[in-house]
Amino acid sequence: xGLVVQKFGGSxxxxxxxxxxxxxxxxxxxxxxxxxVVVLSAQGDTTDDLIEKAAELNPNPSKREMDMLLSxxxxxxxxxxxxxxxxxxxxxxxxxxxxxxxxxNSAYGDARIKRVIDERVLTELDKRNIVIxxxxxxxxxxxxxxxxxRGGSDxxxxxxxxxxxxxxxxxxxxxDGVYTADPRSVTGAMKLEEITYDEMLELAxxxxxxxxxxxxxxxxxYGVNLEVISSFTKQPGTKVKEVVKTMEKLHVxxxxxxTKIARIALVGLSDRPGxxxxxxxxxxxxxxxxxxxxxxxxRDETKDISFTISKKxxxxxxxxxxxxxxxxxxxxxxxxDSVAKISVVGAGxxxxxxxxxxxxxxxxxxxxxxxxxxxSEIKVSVLVDIADADRAVQVVHDRxxxxxxx
Amino acid sequence: xGLVVQKFGGSxxxxxxxxxxxxxxxxxxxxxxxxxVVVLSAQGDTTDDLIEKAAELNPNPSKREMDMLLSxxxxxxxxxxxxxxxxxxxxxxxxxxxxxxxxxNSAYGDARIKRVIDERVLTELDKRNIVIxxxxxxxxxxxxxxxxxRGGSDxxxxxxxxxxxxxxxxxxxxxDGVYTADPRSVTGAMKLEEITYDEMLELAxxxxxxxxxxxxxxxxxYGVNLEVISSFTKQPGTKVKEVVKTMEKLHVxxxxxxTKIARIALVGLSDRPGxxxxxxxxxxxxxxxxxxxxxxxxRDETKDISFTISKKxxxxxxxxxxxxxxxxxxxxxxxxDSVAKISVVGAGxxxxxxxxxxxxxxxxxxxxxxxxxxxSEIKVSVLVDIADADRAVQVVHDRxxxxxxx
Numbered sequence: 001x002g003l004v005v006q007k008f009g010g011s012x013x014x015x016x017x018x019x020x021x022x023x024x025x026x027x028x029x030x031x032x033x034x035x036x037v038v039v040l041s042a043q044g045d046t047t048d049d050l051i052e053k054a055a056e057l058n059p060n061p062s063k064r065e066m067d068m069l070l071s072x073x074x075x076x077x078x079x080x081x082x083x084x085x086x087x088x089x090x091x092x093x094x095x096x097x098x099x100x101x102x103x104x105n106s107a108y109g110d111a112r113i114k115r116v117i118d119e120r121v122l123t124e125l126d127k128r129n130i131v132i133x134x135x136x137x138x139x140x141x142x143x144x145x146x147x148x149x150r151g152g153s154d155x156x157x158x159x160x161x162x163x164x165x166x167x168x169x170x171x172x173x174x175x176d177g178v179y180t181a182d183p184r185s186v187t188g189a190m191k192l193e194e195i196t197y198d199e200m201l202e203l204a205x206x207x208x209x210x211x212x213x214x215x216x217x218x219x220x221x222y223g224v225n226l227e228v229i230s231s232f233t234k235q236p237g238t239k240v241k242e243v244v245k246t247m248e249k250l251h252v253x254x255x256x257x258x259t260k261i262a263r264i265a266l267v268g269l270s271d272r273p274g275x276x277x278x279x280x281x282x283x284x285x286x287x288x289x290x291x292x293x294x295x296x297x298x299r300d301e302t303k304d305i306s307f308t309i310s311k312k313x314x315x316x317x318x319x320x321x322x323x324x325x326x327x328x329x330x331x332x333x334x335x336x337d338s339v340a341k342i343s344v345v346g347a348g349x350x351x352x353x354x355x356x357x358x359x360x361x362x363x364x365x366x367x368x369x370x371x372x373x374x375x376s377e378i379k380v381s382v383l384v385d386i387a388d389a390d391r392a393v394q395v396v397h398d399r400x401x402x403x404x405x406x
Numbered sequence: 407x408g409l410v411v412q413k414f415g416g417s418x419x420x421x422x423x424x425x426x427x428x429x430x431x432x433x434x435x436x437x438x439x440x441x442x443v444v445v446l447s448a449q450g451d452t453t454d455d456l457i458e459k460a461a462e463l464n465p466n467p468s469k470r471e472m473d474m475l476l477s478x479x480x481x482x483x484x485x486x487x488x489x490x491x492x493x494x495x496x497x498x499x500x501x502x503x504x505x506x507x508x509x510x511n512s513a514y515g516d517a518r519i520k521r522v523i524d525e526r527v528l529t530e531l532d533k534r535n536i537v538i539x540x541x542x543x544x545x546x547x548x549x550x551x552x553x554x555x556r557g558g559s560d561x562x563x564x565x566x567x568x569x570x571x572x573x574x575x576x577x578x579x580x581x582d583g584v585y586t587a588d589p590r591s592v593t594g595a596m597k598l599e600e601i602t603y604d605e606m607l608e609l610a611x612x613x614x615x616x617x618x619x620x621x622x623x624x625x626x627x628y629g630v631n632l633e634v635i636s637s638f639t640k641q642p643g644t645k646v647k648e649v650v651k652t653m654e655k656l657h658v659x660x661x662x663x664x665t666k667i668a669r670i671a672l673v674g675l676s677d678r679p680g681x682x683x684x685x686x687x688x689x690x691x692x693x694x695x696x697x698x699x700x701x702x703x704x705r706d707e708t709k710d711i712s713f714t715i716s717k718k719x720x721x722x723x724x725x726x727x728x729x730x731x732x733x734x735x736x737x738x739x740x741x742x743d744s745v746a747k748i749s750v751v752g753a754g755x756x757x758x759x760x761x762x763x764x765x766x767x768x769x770x771x772x773x774x775x776x777x778x779x780x781x782s783e784i785k786v787s788v789l790v791d792i793a794d795a796d797r798a799v800q801v802v803h804d805r806x807x808x809x810x811x812x
Contacts, residue, residue, distance in 0.1 A: 016459075016462045016463060019463060020463070050482070053422075053482075053486060054485075054486060054489055056422045057422060057425060057426070057486055057489050057490045057493065058489040058490055058492055058493035059493075060493075061489035061492055061493070062489070062492055064499075065485050065488045065489045065492065065500060066485075066489075068481065068484065068485040068488070068500050068502075069481075069482060069485035069486065069489075071481075072478035072481045072482050072485075075474065075475075075477075075478045075481075076456065076459075076475060076478050078474065079460075079471050079472075079474040079475035079478075080459060080460060080463055080475065082471045082474070083460055083463050083464040083467035083468070083471045083472075083475075084463045084464055086464055086467055086468055086471065087463065087464035087465075087466075087467070093470075094471060094474050096474075096551075099549055099550075120549070143505055143526070144505075145502075
C-alpha cells in the first residue's frame with residue numbers, strides 16, 4: 001500500500017459534475033488500496049468573484065485581508081468534495097491549510113511554505129481516511145492565514161508529498177501531460193512519457209504553463225515523483241522525475257514559445273567596466289527579472305546592451321532607465337514588444353552541440369531572422385519576431401521530432 | 407475608554423452598501439475613543455447558497471463537513487468589512503473563530519462555546535486595532551471547525567463580551583429594539599428602553615425572535631450589558647440588563663404571540679400515578695420539548711392530559727404516542743395545529759395578580775375563547791384559536807399599554 005497525493009485545479013472542481021468526476025478518481029485510487037491525500041484549488045471563478053467583491057469595497061486592500069478572503073475558496077472546495085466522497089460511502093475528512101500543518105512565512109499573498117507539521121494528516125491516514133486539504137494556503141507564525149500566490153496549490157501538493165514521503169504526487173490539470181510543444185498550435189506535438197525536473201523547469205519558464213516552477217523546484221529538492229495528468233481522460237500523464245529512462249540517447253524534450261516578453265536595447269553606452277552592473281542593479285531593485293542579455297563588443301569607445309524582460313515590467317523598466325539616463329550614460333534606447341522567445345529544451349543537449357546548429361539551420365531555411373541567442377546546459381533559446389513565432393516553433397519541432405523521435 | 411462588542415447579522419452585511427453602513431457605525435464608535443470588537447454573520451444568502459451547493463452533491467452530508475463549508479460565510483464577511491475599514495484609513499484586523507480563541511464542544515452544527523482564549527484579541531486591542539471576528543463558529547479539541555447553530559453569532563458576541571469584560575455588547579439587527587408587541591401587526595406597539603434578561607428570555611421563547619435565548623442566557627450568566635439596536639437608524643435601541651430602572655412600578659414589558667405550536671390531547675387515561683411520567687419521558691427521549699401541560703382532575707377513574715409542543719415536532723410526537731398506545735393506555739388522541747399562544751411578560755407580574763385577571767377579562771370581552779392557561783413568575787400565557795391570535799394580542803396590548811404605560 002502506497003501513499004498518493006492528488007492535486008486538482010480550479011477547473012477540475014468548477015461545478016457539481018466535475019466535483020463528482022474528481023471524487024470518482026479519488027475513490028478509484030483509494031479502493032485500489034492506496035492511502036490518498038488530496039489537494040484542491042478554489043472552484044473555477046470563486047477567486048475572481050471574491051476579488052471583485054473586495055474591489056467594490058476597497059480598491060487597494062491589505063494583502064493580509066485578501067488572504068483571509070481568498071482562502072475561503074479552497075475551504076468550500078474541500079468541504080464539497082469531502083461530502084461527495086461521504087455520499088459514496090467512503091471515510092473522508094477535509095482539512096484547511098492550518099489544520100494540515102502548512103506553515104509559511106509572512107509574505108501575505110505570496111507566502112513560501114516553511115514546513116509541514118504532518119501530525120494531523122498522519123493521524124487521519126492511520127484511520128484509513130481520505131484526507132482532503134485546501135491548496136494555496138497556510139498560516140504564518142502569528143496564526144494568520146496566508147496564501148501562496150501563483151501556482152500555490154501545486155506547491156501545497158508537492159510540500160505535502162515531500163513531508164509525508166508520498167510515493168507519487170499527481171497534478172491533475174485540464175491537459176493530459178507535458179507535450180513536446182503546444183498541441184493547440186503545433187502539428188505533430190507529442191505527449192512525453194517522462195521528463196526531468198530541470199527540463200520541466202525550463203519548459204514552465206518558457207511559457208508551457210503546465211506546472212508552476214515553484215512546485216517543480218520543490219519536487220526536485222525533495223525528490224518527489226510528480227505526474228502531470230488529466231482529470232478528464234483516464235490516460236497516463238507525464239512523469240516528472242530526476243532521471244528518465246531515455247537518458248542515453250539525445251533527449252530533446254520539447255519546443256516552447258514565450259510571447260510575454262519585450263526587448264530593450266541601450267545604444268551607445270560608454271565602453272567601461274561597471275556599466276552592465278549599473279543597469280541591471282537598477283532593474284533588480286525594482287524586482288524586474290532580466291532574461292537574455294546580449295552585449296556588443298565595444299568599438300569607438302561605446303557599446304550596446306540588449307536584454308529581454310517580461311512584457312508586464314516594460315513600463316517600469318523604461319521609467320527607471322529614463323530616470324537614470326545621466327548615471328547610466330547612453331545615446332538612445334530602443335524598445336520592442338513584438339518579439340518571441342523560441343526554446344529547445346533537453347537534458348541531453350549539453351553533449352550534443354548539433355542541437356543549436358540544427359535549430360539555427362531550420363530557422364534560416366524558413367527565412368526566420370534570429371535577433372538574440374541564449375544557451376544553457378539544457379536549452380537553446382532564440383529571439384525572433386513575434387509574427388514568425390508559431391512558424392518557428394513548428395519548423396524547429398518538425399526538425400527534432402521527425403528525425404530523432406523519442 | 408471603554409470596550410464595545412458590536413454584532414451585525416446577515417442582513418446588515420448583505421451587500422456592498424450595507425457593509426459600508428456597518429463600517430460607518432464601527433468607525434464612529436472607534437473614533438469616539440472606544441475599543442471595538444465586531445462580530446459578523448455571513449452575508450445575506452451566502453449560507454443558503456452553500457447549503458444548496460452541498461445538497462446537490464450529498465443530500466445528507468456529515469455535520470463536520472457542513473461546518474467546514476458554512477464557516478467560510480462569516481470569514482468572507484469579516485475580510486470584506488476589514489478591507490472597508492482599511493479603506494477608511496482605520497487600523498483593523500479580521501479574525502476567524504479559532505484565531506479569536508473561541509473553543510467549543512464537538513457538537514458539529516450546534517456546538518456550545520466552552521471558553522474563549524482572549525490572548526490574540528487583547529493583543530490586537532492593545533495595538534488599538536479594530537478587531538473583526540467571525541460569528542457562529544469556533545474550533546473543538548481536535549482543531550476541527552464547528553458552528554454554533556441558530557443564534558450562533560449573537561452567542562459569539564456575548565461570549566467575547568464576557569471574556570473581554572466588555573462594557574457593552576450591541577446586537578445590531580434589522581429591528582430597532584424590543585417592542586411591547588410585534589409592531590408589524592399590533593397598533594400602538596412601543597419600543598422598550600430597557601428590559602431584564604428574564605423578560606427577554608420569555609419574549610424570545612414566545613416568538614419575538616429578536617435575540618436567541620442562548621445569547622441572552624449567556625449574557626445573564628456573565629452579567630453582560632446587551633443592547634438590541636438597528637443598524638439602519640441612528641436611534642438608541644433596547645438595553646437588556648439585570649435590573650431595570652422602572653422596576654418599582656408594574657412592569658409589563660410585552661405581549662407576544664407564538665403560532666408555531668400544536669396541541670395534543672390524550673383522552674381517557676387511567677387515573678393512576680406515573681401516567682404523566684410515561685408520556686413525557688417518551689417525548690423527552692425523542693428530544694421533543696413540551697410547553698404548557700394541562701391535566702384534568704380525574705373522574706370515573708380516567709383523566710385527560712393536554713400539552714403543547716412545537717409544530718415541527720408534531721409528526722414525531724404523534725408517532726411515538728401511537729407506537730406506545732398500549733403502554734400509556736388512553737382512549738383516544740386529539741390533535742390541533744391551529745392554536746396560538748398569547749403571553750404577557752413582565753418582571754413585576756409576580757406581585758400583581760391583577761395582570762392575569764385583566765388579561766382574561768379583555769379576552770372574554772373580545773369573545774376570544776381560552777383553551778389553556780399557564781403562568782410563571784414573569785408571564786401569563788393562554789392558548790387561543792389561531793384565527794383569534796392577532797386580535798387577542800391587540801386587545802391584551804391595548805389593555806396594558808394604554809392603562810399602565812411605561
